Amino acid sequence: MLIVTKKFIFSVGEVWFDENPEELSNVDVVHYRQLLHPIKGGQSDEFYTRLIDLTKSHDELWECISSNDRYKIRRAEQKDHIIYEYWEKIDSDTLNDFSDFYDSFASQKGLTKINRAQLQNRADAGVIDISRVKLKDGESLVWHVYYRTKNRVRLLHSASLKKNDDTSYQSILGRANRYHHWQDIVRFKNLGISTYDFGGWYIGNTDREKLGINQFKEKFGGEVVKNFNCVYGITLKGKLYLHLLNVYMRLSQLSLLRKPYFLSHTQTQEKIEAPASSEVEFSIPEAQRE
Template sequence: MIEEKKQLLTWISFPSKEEIRLSLATVYLQCDCRKFLITHIRQPFTSYLIDLSSSQKQLIEGYSKKLRQNIKRAQKAQIFIERDQNPTAVISLFSPTAKEKKLNPISEANFLTKVDFLITRAIHPKYGILAAHAYQLDLTSKKVKGLYNASAFRQYADDNILQYLCGQANSMLYHEDFAYFRKLGYRTYDFGGYGGNASGVDYFKDRFGGTVTTQYNYYPVWYFLVRKIRQAWK
């Protein structure tokens, strides 16, 4: 269970059924179980999971042929990985994506309530950081939650070769991160939402040979209504 105390509310990810209780001050996210709570609105959503308990060989065999090729090309390009808790690269690389897709931008404030998180970066010897990921970790449930991922793709709008290299670096970074999490004892990587689209983000996720599953978010009734009103005014 991952617990974050934010303004007004406590946000909990990956709770067990027993941990989901009546409350007007708690949001429960990415739950594997259904439960009726008079204080909450339950919303189902589809997520995409990677089984990290598989052997390294099984994990790679589950990848698409194209993904395996991209990983090998990134390795040949001598791209290397760095890991720490510095979110600067994720914030910087995510900004153009947020602007283009009209998403909420991220800043260092997004990480202030997080304790067990990890930032990883794929770095090219010549071009610098080509991809960066942010993860939240819960060793108790042995799950890893993907928070943000970004690449330098949009920085090279006029260079297809470098855009392909960014994509390869991003693929390699996921592969190396999965191997890293496996060694630490984590058993599940949660890619987040999955819409079933044949292209775009879902197409990229499908290359990893994961599993589509239904999860549930529980929002306090008052907070759910506030969110609805705000969305209606946008």
């Protein structure tokens, strides 16, 4: 699947995993996400993530989860009276509901708001899967957005809102997050998808929040793998794009230049942060680690 967007004067393609699009003549540059190997002649950064093998049996997947987390999942299902729902065909109302919620989450966490144009473009290409856990009264607890292919799903966004003055709510939220991931895993397995991708793994040792996110993911089992994010210029304009990107990256290290408007937040974050942080395009709130 090749997803094409226009950025300033450049036509930019997006390809995930090791898919091989048949036609690249209509793009200047291609962003390859999470390849097994770097592309010769392109610019590549290492990207680590955690994968769960969904070809295992339901019981095997369940036993891979820590006993404490299995308890919290059962309690969420039996006592918290929460509701799990999902959308495989995404309409504008669902996108707007999620995006509004995510923007509130981003404001609370000091993150950048969702790139609505990029999300819409991916949804139009039919590769977005959205799920939510909510309370009986309809209040949203957690939203998940995935990039979904025939064999692999990759968590792009996870959002929930904290209520620091309500410890009971925080406890329910922590259990709901675990329940949400488990329900997604079971649903994707039942659809015949073979790999669940948590969307990143922090390989450093200094950021306590990211280390906490690692611990949360680790409790679901799976293994850490190394992928590569690559950018490859096809046309002369594409090579110019890469040159400008390189200039920006060098200057940005000195905080001398603001982000040029032909680069999306996701692209600049991947180039700047991927070597040091694998939490690109994806954040898990603290409640998931409680």
